[in-house]
Amino acid sequence: MGVPSVLPLPAAASDRAGGPSRRPWGHMLLWTALLVLAPAASAAGTPSPQGPPKAVVRLEPPWFNVLREDDVTLHCQGPHGPADGPTQWSRDGTPILAQVQPRFSFKASLSDSGDYRCQTGQTGLSDPVHLNVTSDWLLLQTPSLLLQEGDHLLLRCHSWQNRPLFKIQFLQDGVSRRYSPANSSFFVPHANVSHSGTYHCSGFIGRMKHESNPVNITVQGRRDDSSFPVTIVVAVVVVIAVVAAVAAVAAWVCLRQSQSAATLTQAEEAAKTEAENSITYSLLMHPEEDPGLSDYQNM
Known part of the structure; x- marks a missing residue:
């Protein structure tokens, strides 16, 4: 997955004024998000053709x-x-x-x-x-021995040289599942795991009854591949939310530090101004006596 280039954001007024910089936090959070999301995106991507x-x-x-x-x-x-x-x-x-x-x-x-x-x-x-x-005289045929849940299950009781077959019975684990006077097929449109088992069939060719050899058929639960993209989307949303929350906390901390620094500066300025005003007021209220004025008053 290509990593998009990131242009640095212009510094805020508080940064130019000497406050703590937010760039390291933003860059760190961005790279963390990219590192977390890269494996998920590569897993959902299409593999390159090979030959x-x-x-x-x-x-x-x-x-x-x-x-x-x-x-x-x-x-x-x-x-x-x-x-x-x-x-x-x-x-x-x-x-x-x-x-x-x-x-x-x-x-x-x-x-x-x-x-x-x-x-x-x-x-x-x-x-x-x-x-x-x-x-053999009789054979139980099927296209596949391994099925996924929801697939078609098709069985055929087949006689040698396609000789006429009568009184056909299909059995699963020794239990009869279907009987037909002449239909040699057994069809299940949507198989599930309960259809797994050992199957065989029996039937009459002329006056002789024959049985096929057993066939083991397995029906596996189907994996829901459609949930994979949903999982990826949920993971991406959660990661983005976490990154946004961390970024908000970091921005709040930086803002509080800037406000504290500004408040401290304002307090110092106020204290300095108050001190100067106090000195000026004191001088106005208690001016130093002029020696010449005292002599004039004495005379």
């Missing part, structure tokens, strides 16, 4: 866990949309040389599990996105 923005890997469909032979599509996106130009893909740090397009699709196999990343000439290396491929 190109990161690319983003997006899964389609959005499930990070899929069954063998499911169709999976990976998208490499820039900050504002699909990436342009040749794309570098990697899985678990190993380049996928055969893929140079920002989008590619494949049928999932067990060997396709891993962390995928991408990068283009206009973007930096993306964060990893994990894809987990399993072999």
Whole structure:
């Protein structure tokens, strides 16, 4: 944060008359305020950009866990949309040389599990996105295992090769949360911390009942970022009020000292004047006798 230049204020009449100077107090209080407010302003500022923005890997469909032979599509996106130009893909740090397009699709196999990343000439290396491929009859799918309070909670009970699924049940920590004859989705529009837990689903494929493996989902309380600027403003107001109060006290002390000095000077002047008047009056009331006048009176 740039520190604004401060021009010295012209001296007051009392300063020019020899009274105590107020400049050191003003400068000290100003620098104290700047030092206190500088960390808050820098914390609220926008960080300077460092290099190109990161690319983003997006899964389609959005499930990070899929069954063998499911169709999976990976998208490499820039900050504002699909990436342009040749794309570098990697899985678990190993380049996928055969893929140079920002989008590619494949049928999932067990060997396709891993962390995928991408990068283009206009973007930096993306964060990893994990894809987990399993072999089972039934799988509970979700876009994310970690949610913030207020986010959507979406669960899907998925069968191998999309075989018809009936009598579907979703359970949280062993307690049934939803039952449907044929709807394989469970949706919560605004999740809260009570939706954290271990989920699994069950259903019938033909005449056989199957259950998925459990999935642990955590819903965290959302941090209210909007209160941060309010806190900064309140802190600034409090600091300004404190500085103003200290400045007022300092000015009052200086004023009292100036008034005391002026009062003392006036008292000295009054005493001196009174003394001179007393001497003059005494001389008028008791003049010294003239010797010549005495002799004349005697004669």
